[in-house]
Amino acid sequence: MTTTPGDGLLATSGTPPAATTWPSYVKASVAWHLAAGAAAAIVPASWPWALGAVAANHLALTAGGLWPRSRWLGSNWTRLPAAAVMRDEIAITIDDGPDPALTPAILDLLDQHRARATFFCIAERARAAPALCRAIIARGHSVQNHSDRHSHRFSLLGPRAMAREIAAAQASLADITGVAPRFFRAPAGLRNPFLAPVLQRLDLQLVSWTRRGFDTVGADPAPVLARLLRRLGAGDILLLHDGHGARDLSGRALVLAVLPALLERVQAAGLVPVTLPAAGAGAAAEARGQA
Numbered sequence: 001m002t003t004t005p006g007d008g009l010l011a012t013s014g015t016p017p018a019a020t021t022w023p024s025y026v027k028a029s030v031a032w033h034l035a036a037g038a039a040a041a042i043v044p045a046s047w048p049w050a051l052g053a054v055a056a057n058h059l060a061l062t063a064g065g066l067w068p069r070s071r072w073l074g075s076n077w078t079r080l081p082a083a084a085v086m087r088d089e090i091a092i093t094i095d096d097g098p099d100p101a102l103t104p105a106i107l108d109l110l111d112q113h114r115a116r117a118t119f120f121c122i123a124e125r126a127r128a129a130p131a132l133c134r135a136i137i138a139r140g141h142s143v144q145n146h147s148d149r150h151s152h153r154f155s156l157l158g159p160r161a162m163a164r165e166i167a168a169a170q171a172s173l174a175d176i177t178g179v180a181p182r183f184f185r186a187p188a189g190l191r192n193p194f195l196a197p198v199l200q201r202l203d204l205q206l207v208s209w210t211r212r213g214f215d216t217v218g219a220d221p222a223p224v225l226a227r228l229l230r231r232l233g234a235g236d237i238l239l240l241h242d243g244h245g246a247r248d249l250s251g252r253a254l255v256l257a258v259l260p261a262l263l264e265r266v267q268a269a270g271l272v273p274v275t276l277p278a279a280g281a282g283a284a285a286e287a288r289g290q291a
């Protein structure tokens, strides 16, 4: 029986929380700590070595959290599941909104290309623009969980604070849109070992990306587009921003400068931009079949 941090904070009434399965890397780390502690207890003179072993392990865990596409700290989608790849699907994900000035223009561009996208919304911003959130859903797209306040200290939070941050966003977004998010993306993609058990209890899948445009820095849309199009293929998860985004020299948001060309290239390549829940629908059925 493993212990779970954050106690029963997120348990929903009527349904007992599922037993937490810690990522194997975390289990190995716990074993490593115990072994180091035992060594220091049995051979007291070895304590500097034991301390060094524990410090090295912490360094490795931190590295896993600071590398957004790593799977060291638990399940993490960096590409769409195989079933979606077979259907030539890709996912365009748009983070840090909704933004009353930008999101409507993005929705228009997506409509023009009959493309569906996933908006990883900051719940605080969603509460400030609930009608816009509902418009995203009404126009066939998806709203997913990108934390409550997008704290830059997210990856430094302890288990309870991390659980509160994600659960509060989950409740707000479900309340506003009428659809509970099924996917979570960490602010800036940074996390720590406490995240995986929290996501498991909230039934959320962590998603990072295949490639990001880096549209929050610089003033030139060309390299942003080039990064997103590099080795474009089925199963890609692409990342752009409708919040915190940079602008070109004329003041136009980079995402608006990049999206038309990106959507044309996606269409020309025969790829189908779908929402993450649509891409995952086949995968969920597959997983149930295997269970």
Ligand SMILES: [Zn+2]
Binding pocket: 095, 096, 146, 150, 186, 187, 188
């Ligand atoms: Zn973000």
